[in-house]
Amino acid sequence: MRFGLVLSEAGQGLRRNISMVISVILVTFISLTFVGAAILLQMQIGQMKGYWYDRAQVAVYLCTSTDTGGNCAQAETTDDQKTAIQAQLDSPSLKPYIKKVDFESHAEAFANFQKGFAGSPIATFTTADQLNESYRVNLKDPDKAAIIVDSLKGMAGVQDVEDQRAYLNPIFAVLNAASFTAVGLAALMLVAAVLLIATTIRLSAFSRRRELGIMRLVGASNRFIQTPFILEGVFAALIGSVLASAAIVAIVKLFVEGYLGSTLGASTTLVGLNQAFIVVPILLVLGAALAAVSAGAAISRYLKV
Numbered sequence: 001m002r003f004g005l006v007l008s009e010a011g012q013g014l015r016r017n018i019s020m021v022i023s024v025i026l027v028t029f030i031s032l033t034f035v036g037a038a039i040l041l042q043m044q045i046g047q048m049k050g051y052w053y054d055r056a057q058v059a060v061y062l063c064t065s066t067d068t069g070g071n072c073a074q075a076e077t078t079d080d081q082k083t084a085i086q087a088q089l090d091s092p093s094l095k096p097y098i099k100k101v102d103f104e105s106h107a108e109a110f111a112n113f114q115k116g117f118a119g120s121p122i123a124t125f126t127t128a129d130q131l132n133e134s135y136r137v138n139l140k141d142p143d144k145a146a147i148i149v150d151s152l153k154g155m156a157g158v159q160d161v162e163d164q165r166a167y168l169n170p171i172f173a174v175l176n177a178a179s180f181t182a183v184g185l186a187a188l189m190l191v192a193a194v195l196l197i198a199t200t201i202r203l204s205a206f207s208r209r210r211e212l213g214i215m216r217l218v219g220a221s222n223r224f225i226q227t228p229f230i231l232e233g234v235f236a237a238l239i240g241s242v243l244a245s246a247a248i249v250a251i252v253k254l255f256v257e258g259y260l261g262s263t264l265g266a267s268t269t270l271v272g273l274n275q276a277f278i279v280v281p282i283l284l285v286l287g288a289a290l291a292a293v294s295a296g297a298a299i300s301r302y303l304k305v
Contacts, residue, residue: 020200028240031189036248038182060135061159070159081157102136194294201298233295241287245280252276
């Protein structure tokens with residue numbers, strides 16, 4: 001196969017359909033940008049789950065003199081009850097699951113409360129004895145939290161036992177919904193890109209149908225006829241893929257690492273350029289593959305005289 005001739009034919013096809021080629025580039029750019037954003041969002045969700053779930057604790061709240069819920073009867077948890085709770089945490093049945101246990105006294109709980117509700121009227125009416133003392137249990141495997149909850153929930157002096165991961169689940173549910181929405185939009189845009197590429201190739205082939213018939217009659221192979229058209233689609237889609245890749249890198253660099261990084265600081269872990277550079281080759285391969293398949297299918301009807 002004469003590659004110079006093939007490339008020349010592909011170039012002529014691109015020049016003849018320049019407006020459609022620009023449309024293919026733009027649709028591919030937008031659709032693959034959505035794809036890249038969805039991939040990055042899934043990476044971000046995975047990183048955040050690993051970061052926050054590892055830091056999520058099981059909180060064992062002790063009774064205060066005003067509590068009536070749980071195992072409380074308007075009586076403060078006694079020293080003997082605290083000793084029994086600590087012994088249970090140190091028992092052979094629970095110790096293998098526990099990384100660390102911290103005790104938060106009334107004074108420490110009050111200091112944290114004042115810090116968290118600084119400037120709020122509620123802070124002026126709350127006293128230290130109204131806040132629960134608690135054991136803060138960090139687990140080696142956060143998925144084993146139910147074992148700790150079940151073992152301590154019924155003990156005397158325990159007002160409640162909470163797996164704090166429950167507060168994170170709604171947040172991740174929203175993020176997953178956003179990710180699925182991005183995937184859905186990306187899928188629709190990819191369908192539009194495939195149809196547009198196929199239409200562009202059909203128009204290009206239709207305008208050269210006499211040439212294709214002559215080439216077929218003189219013995220040109222199907223591969224020789226197909227290749228220029230496939231190259232047209234791949235070339236346009238690759239430009240769109242490159243633009244989408246540049247957009248993803250720019251979003252991560254300027255928005256995620258720049259704005260979000262400076263705003264959130266070290267409070268959470270964010271995707272970075274390393275993850276963006278993982279997405280780039282995926283977008284390039286996906287764009288080229290979709291274009292090649294759709295262009296090949298579009299030109300197939302013209303391979304017979």
